[in-house]
Amino acid sequence: MNKTLSRIEHETVAELQRRSRRGFLSAAIAAAAGAGIWKWLNIRPEVEGLSSPFRRAMEFNAGIARRLFRERALAPEFEQSRAVRSFRRNGDIGLSEIRPEDWRLQLVGVSNPASYAQYCRDVSSWTYGMNASSGAAPNLRGTVAPKKLGMHEEDAKGAAVNMKAMEMPEDMSAGVPGLLLTMADVRKLPHVEMVTEFKCIEGWSEIVYWGGVRLRDFLVAFPPQRARDSQSASTERATAFPKYVGLDTPDGQYYVGIEGEVALHPQTLLAYELNGQPLTPDHGAPLRLVTPLKYGIKQLKQIGRVTYTDTQPHDYWHEQGYDYYAGL
């Protein structure tokens, strides 16, 4: 080896070493930055049980989906033969043992409630079973410690289910004026059936054969406050209001909100039948919400109250870190 070659060799090596140092330094900085971003994302203040960047991303995604799709699509419907014989029962939060004759549907936000025969100055005074004809003690399982079944409750970080009061859209002291409807009132609406795929946010899905009435027809039969004021045609009225429909179980422990577009969708039902039979208590007898536009977490069982509102109703799983929209 002569000295010249050796010198050139050293230059090459030095050049590569310089590049290597720079490259690996950049890589180390980038890796540290990545780790920092990850850490930062996870220590942001929580919004409804979820670190705020992820919560904001969910809302961003929901905004895109709502604007892009506008809930126009019709979910595929299936042959009845493809429906499951025994629909999976996944949770019982908010379900109370109510005698069918004691059930009422509290409807809040209806236009001119006093004009209906079912008018009640304070629908929240209806206590499901306590004012039953028999003098039996109230049988509201939900008022005691809720029974933990399966994993659904524990999904939400294992937190105990807290007693939550039903949403009171008006001044409490004045009572909540509205309607107290019976199943007979609901059944007067056109009966519809559909076989759609029910999807749980846990991942499973089953094809289910439902029977009930369209929430849209219910909204037309019991129009909301502002709709009457606008004096527009019924279809326009239907799309103008409400922004949200809130639903609560009789014990107030489970509650969801759905957007107006979802409420008006032809496949959004107040269902009272499953596989042609009346709903069983564990599937939400006597009346539950069904919509292929949402995950099961939104399809509230055993509806106790329906509220028309322009403000976003509270939502059980949203408070546990899930997407409010939860749209499919």
Add this chain to the structure above:
Amino acid sequence: MNERDQIERDDESTSAAESGPKPAIDQPAEPPGSLLKVEGTELSSDASTGSTNSAPEPAIFSASHGADDPGGVQANNVRGESRKEATMGMTITTEYKHSLAIRWMHWINFPLLAVMIYSGLLIYWADSQHEGLNAHRVYRVRFGSWTLFRLFPSWFYNNLHLKFQLAKGLGYHFFFMWFFALNGMAYVLYTIFSGEWRELLPKQNSFGEAIAVTLHDLGFSKRHPPQGKFNGAQRIAYTGVILMGAGSLLTGLAIYKPTQLHVMAALLGGYEMARWLHFWLTIAYVGFFLIHVAQVIRAGWNNFRAMIVGYQILPGERVKHDQHPL
């Protein structure tokens, strides 16, 4: 390096100087992609080659295998002989192998894919966990009614702390999905507009080449096909993993909005089939990852460094090395 090697090397140097598969040409001040060439260097003394030292680059993921071609060896020898007097040294060249954009997108993708898989497991647990009341229809490997194993066993969820975090999993998944998708799309666009797709898409001979490479790497064959930047197996693997990424985005969208995008879900075989595909694509990523890392380790430091620094060393004397394996 022992004395015998040294002698051999000096011998080899007669042919190695200007006869590599990528003839080294002095092009000073050329932008990245140029070859830095030095005559008369001794490879083994180059500390920066690290652990690979003077050993020839192992087969896959290395760009130094063009010289496996016996025809090329012959030609080089003849040519080298004629220049014996002129070139008495060895040559190493540094070659710009991976562009800055490719390196960034590659390394950004790594943690993004990891987080997508992690959050996917947090989500998947909710449907496969054992604690629930219901018999879960989870994914399993089975023959008829006999289940070999199901994904995943309890110890897997326990040890990785994947339980009871569905909400967090969804939060992560629908946050990082944007970056995963954007990075993947940027990569595809970059390879199209930079022309690098030419080195990545499989060619007509890639499939035969891939078989030869596989046989070689598994030790069934001594013959390794000539290696350009990427061999046939690499072309197929790197193109395949991009198609898998596209598949994950499409099946993911179908799962995410199965009602609004029900046509898409139906084209994928329905909601449940889309979930199934989404899941097994993820398993396939893990398979890709394991093979990828194994091959990177085989290929050695010089190759790995190129993915971080951009440059790799092309040792000039490798022609003779293959004739006298150390």
